[in-house]
Amino acid sequence: MSDDVAPRTGRGPDTADRKRLTFWGTLSSWTPYRLVVGLATASPRRQFLILAAFPLLWVLTQHLGPMLQMLRVSFTDAYPVAPGVEQHFTLDNYARFFGDYIFWQPFFRTLTFAGVFTFCTLILTYPVAYFLARHVSRKNQMLMLLLLLIPFWVGEIVRTYAIMILLGNTGAVNQLLKWLSLIDRPIPFMYTSFSMGVGIVYLTALYMLLPLYSALEKLPRSYNEAAADLGASAWTRFRRITLPLTLEGISSGCTLVFLISTGFYATPVLLGGPSTTVFAETIAGFFHVAGDEWPTGAAFATIMFVAAIFLTGAFQKLMNSLRKGDTN
């Protein structure tokens, strides 16, 4: 490595350029700076270690740390620890979950709901993504996608509230049905699994749409044309070509939406009712009261995380084997 900045040749740089050059030139010939850089870049190995140290420290302490701490607390009998009290290792927090119906009912409800809502989101957004990727010119694709992005910049709470107004007893849907004389009395949509589903699908649709769109967009149109030339019907082309080749997008979209759906707290609180309590509300309950319930909350959160990761992992395995099965 040469220590000097190479002199600039050719036609004279304008003044602004020369100024910048002077700054960088001064910097790189400034002895303390050269010393530091020289030490830091003495070998590729040292250079790499310096580059890697901070990110490694960050992900270990900030990304992994909270999860590990949650896991540790879930095995203790008291947290936060009051002065003078000893903390013990225990499995009681986990036993508590399996021991009581009122805990595992919302747990299974959450997983079922998340699965059903994920499927609904997929069915709803696949045709939209298909239309955008296959039937719209490239210039309009971006505009039409952008149009769909706008509502998704609006926050979770505001969008949940919008659904409350839509589905309430005097909400737009009920008023419209009444006006059309289809009903006499409002249909109680709110505080049911239906209103919750509409809300959650509304919040997550984009996370499904984008992976589907990028998978469909990558798929060469010539495949379908070739199949059509060979006499395959539209349905066969979809089933044998489009669907198998977009399984990857389906798989990542579903994983994302499933994980997000299990984590909603405010939306079920606002849109759901007593019969639709989800596990997020159960977990949150342990953090609203005195501190000694924290370990149970941590254990429950751990159970849910493990279950969600396990299910999405199994799902991805399944999709992978489907993909391989189809290409063979």
Add this chain to the structure above:
Amino acid sequence: MNRGNRILLSCVYWAFVLYVFVPLLLMILMGFKDSKFIGFPIRSWTLDWYTGVFDDAAVPSAFVYSVVIAVLATMISVFVGTWIAVLLEGRKFLGRTAMFGLTVLPALVPGIISAIAFRIYARWLGIEPGMGAIVWAHAVHNVPFVALVVMARLSTLPKSQIEAARDLGADPIIAFLRITLPYLVPAILGASIFCLLLSFDDFVRSFFLGGYEPTLPVLIFAKLRSGMSPEINAIATIALVLTAAIGIWAERFTRRMSKDT
């Protein structure tokens, strides 16, 4: 392709557009209703709910609080996320896959679990619930998004430019500051706006890590729990217009920038 199919699919698309827009438009309309009662039909209109928003000091202060949190959290996320991206992109080393997995972890943990884990960890670190805790949680949560966006941009940087700079005598740091960083600016700006919006809109982490002062989404949530009122529509509409406007502007801006460079 089949014409009938195409028309059917375009109907599906426009129906979907209606589905994502109509609830928000109805919510905006309701903010102009001259009655305390939420519901249709709207018979008379008023702007009183909007003027009322500024009488209640809680709303502007929650708004400012949310913006300050979003800006601070974004600054941290952008710094850390860019650094991680530079480490991960185009480099092969032992444990790279593990490092990548750990990087995206906060984005994959479901909201409530992430909030609980941050709450416990903040307690363990001795961070009191409040602004510091929220900023920290938002920053950690947003790092993966920055890292992914910056990595995508970095992968398109022509290696020859760095080599040319090095041949002309630039040390790695100067080559990074003068070649790589300017090239990354569109990605960094795009990621910043995305983080600002994520942080500004975040509810679950702000709710579990907040002290007595609410952020805007937490305030709206608290008001909603005590009953619906057109006042909430006015607040939500202001938040909506701002976030949507920033989003659209950023989308156009970053698109133009990445085209130029």
